[in-house]
Amino acid sequence: MTEPGPQPIDEDLKAEQERRLAEVWATPRGWRYWSAVNNSEVGIWYMMTAFGFMLFAGVLGLLIRVQLAVPENDFLSADTYNQVFTLHGTAMMFLFAVPIFEAVAILLLPALLGARDLPFPRLSAFGYWCFLIGGVFVCGSIFFDAAPSGGWFMYPPLSTRDGGIGADIWLLGLSFIEVASIAAAVELIVGVLKCRPPGMHLNLTPLYGWYVLIVGAMILFAFPPLIAGDLLFELERAFDWPFFDVSRGGDPLLWQHLFWIFGHPEVYIVFLPSIAMLAMLVPTFAQRPIAGYSWIVLSAIGTGFISFGLWVHHMFTTGLPSISLGFFSAASEAVAIPTGIQIFVFIATIMLGKVVRSVPMLYALGALAIFVAGGLTGVMVAVAPFDFQAHDSYFVVAHLHYTLFGGMLFPLVAGLYYYFPIATGYMLSHRLGIWSFWLMFAGFNIAFLPMHLTGLLGMPRRVFTYAADLGWNELNMTSSVGAFIFAAGFLVFVYDVLRPKGERDRAKRNPWNGGTVEWVLNMPPEPWGARCVPKIESRYPLWDDPDYIRKYDEGRFYLPDAVEGKRETITTTVLDAKPVQCLRVAGPTWITHVAAATLAGVFIFATFHWWQLTILSGAASLAAVLYWLWTGTARHPEKDEKDIGLGVTVPLYVSGSSSTGWWAMFITMTGDLTAFLGLVFGYFFFWTIHPDFPPAEIPGPGWIWPLTAFLLLGASWALTIGARSWNRAGRRLAARLALVAGPLLAVAGIAALAAGPYSHNMDPTLHSYPAIVWALVLWAGAHTAAGIVMQLYCLAGSLAGKLTPKYDADICNVTLYWHFHGFTILVTTLIIGGFPLVS
């Protein structure tokens, strides 16, 4: 082992290494700055944008409070008010709460893992540009009096019958933004599992990493059902397929299920990463390790799971049988156990340590106080009979704001104060921090505490005004005053962030005396991120090894240099973080902008039903993505292996399950499979609610065509697997022939899939049954088309020498896609062809 120490560092070599690193990781200058993909730039843009949308949504919130300050107010018309509160909720949830998690994680995760960057920097950048365009599109609609107005959960039939394009903007704009969320989930899960520094076994991973991993996984199971729901909803709005229309066999409750299967876990998706900030900063300010690291991991995993068993508690008043309510009520109570554990761990850590007074800690304590209050009202509304009384009243508004402010906003601000030096090299002001905290804390409670009472006195949500004699006047006025006090506090915080900083504000190194590895960074941080990729031996390396920063500065860990002039970081094994590969990550590019803009075109043109432009934009987007993949991924390295320091040599190219690309495909397809299962759920939901489903009088697709489709597509799947094996065995001609035959069979498979419902004249506008069959066929067909593109991409790669027996990552990933797709085809054909035979 080459333990550092005795031999003195060569200063010239050190300077030379730093010069090379600076050159390789240089941030582009001038207008090219916007082509940057490094996490430190993209993360900051992401955060600023999310906060921009938050301020916009906050102003909408203030408009709501102005309107409700006095009874019978005419400040806003009823219709404008509907748009304002819908956009307030929508923007806060979809454009702030979830994206800010992605933003903070993209910015911080590499630092926490001692990595130079995340494994797919261009994917982060692509996600960011999607988010920016989609967010501006959704928010901008209100200036044209065209914003969605059906509430942030868009319930049909109100929203399916809504005449304007507001609902379409919501559906398509947010679907587009969900692309960014799933991209971030892929990036972050792979980041935590594969890009931890050598030696960071899972039991040494910073708690923030655990939370990010769990939240990333939750996104994969929570967002896709909403994407499936959005698809059905838009098919109904654009093409009159009656999924939610009772008169034609649909049911609005299907939307509620799909929405809340997403919506409730989403609450925890925004809560857990913010609480994760507390898990990082509380030990620092208590100046001791967290009391109960394993309990936090337990509670985070437990919360992640149980949060998926709560969705029906949003539907307690829809007339479901008591037994259904009972199960969800029980789970809603059970989730309080792991959530409580986290809070107790923080309290225990604070009690056992010597607390250092600071602004982040003040926010953390405020967060705990507010969150506990919100949690307790949560336990109240989880009890179905109480919920029957409080449902759709201001009590629920108070509850949800308490959980979101206590569970998300305050911890987030605490984290921003804490991590501000890592992002910028400056400290935020202590004095302004105290001011902003007390204004926000007091303002928040003045605004929302009375709402519990307003709700219990009977004031319903979403009313644009109320009569003067109902006893709500003083409470509403108090709430409105509180909202403005809160806004003042928030502006103090915004000013503090944006004000020009002087020498006095410069952060010294490890300003809070933290123990975790992110504080090893230089202040101000360098564009290259980590000077070298550290070797981890404990949870708090900076506390446990007084020499750690010196060793780091001298480049005595891994990858202290960039000799080949490439951006490099290390990937490691999932459990024990043994080095696997020296991963070369991509640098600045414009292709992500082209891909995002053209994909935006697909969604935006579809909103206005400009179908030719939609298709054109889709084709351009596909071309951009293919160009991106062809030029930027699975590049052949100039040598097989590289010495990364400390006597470790690792390969530069890996394929299959060791590679980050394989993991990205696996994770993406897991999410994709969940969306598909959302559609399958739709089919069986209709079966459940109808005494006769599939209806006897409506023809089905028969079993012959679905079986044919299965055989054709199964053969295409087998040929893809064959192509991978033959290519690896060096039989490249056989592999190429398989990659020619595969797509041909798949094209025939698409035709056979469609032939079933088509030849039996199934009209999707007639009834929910043909509509859901067509939706499944559409899904399977579109995925087959994607599979064909991938097969052809590999064929082209093989012919061009990009895909060789030695460098076969592409075909490995495509085969993985086809495994998932094969399952989709099996389930689709069994359901549409087989189920009518047995039901």
Add this chain to the structure above:
Amino acid sequence: MRTEDHQQPETGHETGTDLWRVIAAPSIWAVHFLVCYVVGAVYCEKAGRSVTLLPVQWIVGFATAVALALVALLIRSLWKVRGRSVATQNYSFSGNIPQERHRFLSHVALMLCALSIAAIVFGTIPAVILETCR
């Protein structure tokens, strides 16, 4: 602090408790929960709201028995980890060696078993209390 960590890159597989095993118990809860919910919802939708819940109660009871038995099996195998892997004669699991990672994940998995049992029992209560599909 121990520094026995492997220095050589190993792409080979890692042994001991992994993440799949950690999420096994909550996954059992999830399946139990879904089975109970789906059975209850479908039965009450098809049979009408005035009928007795008896068949659902039997199925939920059976599902609970199976789920608890599976978690018990998991607990049995995890329980052994404490004794078997105590290479260093303590129960520490914050060290930088694969055994301690193994012990740590086993410990978390064990605690998740306890949480899952609580959640499974919680989920059974409605079927015990309610009598009809109302």
